[in-house]
Amino acid sequence: MTSKAGAKWLEVLKPGDSGFEKAWDSLCARQAAQPTESQVADVAERVSQIRAGGDRALRSWIRSARGLDLDRFELPQEEWDQGCEAVEASDRAALGKAAMRIREFQRKRVPSSWEMREEGGGSMGQRVRPLSRVAIVASAEGFMTATDLIMKASPASAVEVPEILFAAPTDSEGRVRPELLMAARIAGVHRVYKLAGPEAVAAFAYGTGDLPRVDKVVLGEGSELEIARNALSGVVGFCGDSGPREICLVADKSAQPAWVAADLLAHAESGGRAQTILITHLKGLLTKVQDQLVRQMKNAGELGHAEQSLATAGTAILTPNLETSMALAEIYAPEKLVLAVESPESVAKTVLNAGEIFMGHYTPPAVGAYLAGPATYRGGGGRARFESALGIEDFLKRTHFVKFEPPKLRELGAETMRLAELADRPGHGNSVELRLQKIRRARREREQARESEL
Known part of the structure; x- marks a missing residue:
């Protein structure tokens, strides 16, 4: 086993080598940073205060923590309009195309209600109805992008959820980023609120007066939001981002080293929690990818997040053959699986555990992150074994009925x-x-x- 050193960004592991099993088990365990007791206590205090004090407690918290004195939480329609007008036409068109493609993809698989009748007066079936009200909540740190919002709101819009709300992060002046407002409008959001983070989750979970109680909260990325999810589980439904970001790229002789390196770097931009894994059975390809990572790092300018991520969670596994590569990928159950192989369709048919599969050399994960159509899967930590990507099912209720x-x-x-x-x-x-x-x-x-x- 070779450690990272000098210009080699990916730590190399090889099945059969001393220490491989322990290192592989550690990779699969995804030992993400756990919240401290003080962080958990802080979120619990906010939740308790907002549950007891409603709007007054919420305003007090925002004033002390964010430095904002809000008369009303809901974004005025005029301010929403102005934000959309500030978005350049080309950006507006790109966001519109992304929303169109994502919504069309979701609408192709909307389940319907059904009923069956039996002789003797028996009838039973299933009624499918949208949730009444959902809220999308971003981290106060502003991690959510415009396309993140489109992917979270579009499935709810596709099944006609009557009220789709968005808790948006603001700057120090209380302004929401224009591209988020544009994304909210074209994705079918009905109301925008100037708050974010755990306090927004608590407000929507209980209802505060100005903020209505919702049936489900769709979470953006952020450790405090995960703490809030744990604190309020059972009070309100949850879906959305969870766990660290991760990618597993399997490559064979047909892979382009520069493209492989670019995909790994693109994922590493997510930051220090992003786990980046390359699996290949070709030593020469691995060497070229390592060289490309060094070259692209130098040419790309400021890539602090990528450097930190690769330094702490960048790994390459050198296997004896493609079959072993795929077997390891299956065990790992990645959030994103990239098949940079000669016959991606046939290889993909063997995959059971992956949140998303990007097949072939002309399908970089970037297209999935922005406008391909399927909502990007955000569930690291091996959750791909039992979870699926965000979709219309998350915004529907299935009610079974029977009559004798x-x-x-x-x-x-x-x-x-x-x-x-x-x-x-x-x-x-x-x-x-x-x-x-x-x-x-x-x-x-x-x-x-x-x-x-x-």
């Missing part, structure tokens, strides 16, 4: 009572038996009535 007429209950009542007995739930069995008794009485009365007519 007397003949159907008579048909299935005995089996229902038997299963209740097996489950040691006599009350369940009794609730069926009482109804069966009435059905039997009614049947006897009908028979008696027919006999009397004869």
Whole structure:
């Protein structure tokens, strides 16, 4: 195993070498920085104050922490309009195209309600309805980009959630970035509020008066937002970003070293929490990628975030063959899997655990981050084993319904009572038996009535 040194940005691991298993287990464990006790206590205090004090507590916190004295939290329509007008036409067009493509992708898979009927008077099915109100909450540090917002709001807009709210970060003067306001408008956001961070999550979870209570909060990236999610789980629904950012790029002989290096650097721009992994079975390709990283670092100017990320979480794994590379990628279950291989379609069919798959040499992850169509997956830490990308399903409720007429209950009542007995739930069995008794009485009365007519 070779450590990072000199001009080599990626630490190289090789299966079979001494220490590989321990290093690989550490990579898969994703030991992200845990919040301190004081950070958790700080968020808990904010949540408690806002729950008890509503708008007054919220204004007090924003005044002391952000230095803003807000008469109202909701952004006035005139200010929203002015922000949109400040966006250059070319940027507006690019954001509009991104919103169009993302919305079209989401609309192709909207589930519908359905019902089935059975002989004897049984009917059952599923009703699908959008949530009534959702809020997208950005970190107070302003990590959310315009395309992040479009990807979070568009699925809700695609299923016609009646109220889509956005808690936006502001500058020291209380202004929201124009590109965020433009993104909010074209993505279908109905109202924008001048607050962000855990206090916004708490306000929407409980409702404060000026801020309505919502059914679900869509989180942006930020450690304080993750703390708020843990503190308010069960009070309001959550979806959105979670865990560190991560990419796993699998490359074979067809890969272009410069392109591979560029994709790794692009991901490393996310900062120190971003985990960047290259897996290949070609030593020569790995060497060329390392050289390209050095060259592109020098030519790109200021890349402080990328340098920090690669220095702490940049890894290359040199395997014996492509099959081993893919097996390791499957175990790792990355947020983003890039297949820089000769036959990406056939290789992708073997993948079970990946949040997003970018197939082929002309599909850089950047297109997925901005306007390809699918909402970018933000769930690192191995969550790709059991989670999916943000989509319309996150903004829909599925309600199952069932109705039995007397003949159907008579048909299935005995089996229902038997299963209740097996489950040691006599009350369940009794609730069926009482109804069966009435059905039997009614049947006897009908028979008696027919006999009397004869």
